[in-house]
Amino acid sequence: MEFLTPPPDHPSRLRLRQWLRDNPDPDHDALAGAGYVAPHWPTPYGLDAGPLDQLGIDEELRAAGVSLPVNPIGIGWAGPTILVGGTQEQKDRYLRPMLAGREIWCQLFSEPGHGSDLANLSTRAVRDGDHYVVNGQKLWTSDAHRAHFGILIVRTDPDARKHRGISYLICPMDTPGITVRPVYDMTGTFYLNEVFFDDVRIPAANLVGAENDGWRLAKVTLGNERVSLSGEGALWGSGPTAQDLVERLRERGGVADPILRQRVAQVYIVGEILRLIRLRTVAAAVQGRPPGPEASIRKALSDEHGQEVMAVAKELAGSAGMLLDHTPFDGEHQIWDHGFLFAPALTVGGGTAQIQRNIIAEAVLGLPREIDVEAGLTWNEARAAVAAARR
Ligand SMILES: Cc1cc2nc3c(=O)[nH]c(=O)nc-3n(C[C@H](O)[C@H](O)[C@H](O)COP(=O)(O)OP(=O)(O)OC[C@H]3O[C@@H](n4cnc5c(N)ncnc54)[C@H](O)[C@@H]3O)c2cc1C
Known part of the structure; x- marks a missing residue:
């Protein structure tokens, strides 16, 4: 989907290439100081980068083999909330060490x-x-x-x-x-x-x-997602994809069992649909449109898809797949075993599968809101009501 990537002479690319020439092998502090860890954040912490700039920067950093600090909750959630609701002292104290990991x-x-x-x-x-x-x-x-x-x-x-x-x-x-x-x-x-x-x-x-006023800020925390083309793995953006599974099976000469072959085709199709939904979300951001329903639908679909990719990988090993160290992929057993055992968490963390469906029903399909019998009560009254209902 090259139409979504900025041209080779896009200013964001040229600036970063020049910076990398001046700062070969940058450490995390240097990357944080230059705004390249979270380029979508406002200056001086980021670069005020729009979606297209972010995609260009992502690609250039990947091409140069530069690794970014790993601090997902800090950079993904805490930082954006401090930017919105924090004092200047809090921004000065916490954001730079957070960005540098x-x-x-x-x-x-x-x-x-x-x-x-x-x-x-x-x-x-x-x-x-x-x-x-x-x-x-x-x-x-x-x-x-x-x-x-x-x-x-x-x-x-x-x-x-x-x-x-x-x-x-x-x-x-x-x-x-x-x-x-x-x-x-x-x-x-x-x-x-x-x-x-x-x-x-x-x-x-x-x-x-x-x-x-913490609930308003908690919603800011949970509503942050950076525009990125990377991370299509089946486990919340990391790990192998359905395409990886199919490629490995092709290398091994395909799948003889017709039922399993059909399941492989099915996960491949859903993987492609998810990839296109993801590109649609990025395209909306690049064109300055709000994310729309795609983001919630993608989360609901991709969590279950991740579980299916991992389940198929184990089932391809036949009954031996019930054991650790048994997948069709020599040298990669650990990756697929870990994926299979972690996958049930996908439909729980970050909002369960059912909660995603509630959101889609209410925000996308316009169905009536879920009745919250406690909404009009104070917290103390709600606790008393729950205790009374239990008696
Ligand atoms: C891998 C992983 C990492 C996590 N990391 C963090 C973290 O770093 N910080 C943090 O704070 N939390 C974290 N969580 C917790 C996660 O946010 C919660 O587990 C999740 O919100 C579900 O809450 P719960 O476990 O209390 O389940 P419950 O809310 O009790 O849900 C139990 C079941 O009831 C269903 N249910 C509940 N309410 C409704 C409803 N209104 N309509 C329909 N069905 C409903 C749910 O879908 C689920 O099937 C993590 C969870 C996982 C799995």
């Missing part, structure tokens, strides 16, 4: 019982002088065990309606009273954690935006 971030949103129903979160923060004192628990926190900071949403006003009494804090992860425990998943490793807060004192200066 020197300080890793995690997202302390989900709680036991409050994932899809996030606005009902119950971790409490009480103002005490120039600190907030936080008590409660978060769950499924990716990378909490190695993060320096977390974006933390807490309830500061239990008497307000549930969306209104939430505040957004920057939480230094080494604050006394924080306990991080690993949650192992079936891939055999962990990067998810549960995080406990026992009288954790967070400076009031770490409040992002106004007190009790």
Whole structure:
């Protein structure tokens, strides 16, 4: 789809090529300082780059073999929210080390019982002088065990309606009273954690935006996606694609079993549809149009597609596929095994498959909104109503 990439003499490409000649082998600090880590951010942190510039910069960096810092929650979510709601002091303190990957971030949103129903979160923060004192628990926190900071949403006003009494804090992860425990998943490793807060004192200066206005900022956090042509892997943009699967099968002489062959064709077709939907989203951004329904539809389709790609890869090995180290792809067993074992998480993290369908039903198809019986209640009243219903 070359029509979406800027021409070889596009100014964004020429500027970056010149910068790379002046700064051969740039480290992450140099890339962050020059605005190339998040070029879509405003200066001085980014380059105010429009979609076409971003695509040109992406391609040039890839062609030059330059690796960017990996700090997905920081750069993808925390940074854009601090840019929108943070004070100048917060921007000065946090954004540069975040962009350079020197300080890793995690997202302390989900709680036991409050994932899809996030606005009902119950971790409490009480103002005490120039600190907030936080008590409660978060769950499924990716990378909490190695993060320096977390974006933390807490309830500061239990008497307000549930969306209104939430505040957004920057939480230094080494604050006394924080306990991080690993949650192992079936891939055999962990990067998810549960995080406990026992009288954790967070400076009031770490409040992002106004007190009790945290829900608006949480929506900013969750609504950020950078324009990029890279990352078409079946596991949230990484890992192998359906095309990779088909190419490997071609190299091995195809698939003899007609039923499996049909399933391979099916995942290939869905993979192509997803690629085109993705290009449509990028094309909309390049032309200055809003993303439209494609983004939600893509998430709903691609999560299930990722699971199907990995399931087919294991089934191609026959009954031996039930074991680790058994796929049709010698030398690559680990990649496909890991993908297969991780894939069930795809339809849960970042909004479950059912929640995606709710969004599509309401925002795309215009169906009536889901009835939220607690919406008109304060958080305390909602808790009492739930307790009464359970009795
Ligand atoms: C790999 C991974 C990484 C994650 N990383 C993070 C992280 O870094 N930080 C963080 O804060 N969270 C993280 N999460 C948590 C994730 O956001 C939640 O798991 C997700 O929002 C679902 O919430 P839940 O687990 O509480 O399930 P629930 O919300 O309890 O859902 C249970 C089931 O009920 C269904 N359901 C719930 N409400 C509705 C409804 N209104 N209509 C129809 N069906 C409904 C759901 O679809 C699901 O099938 C991660 C999750 C995963 C899997």
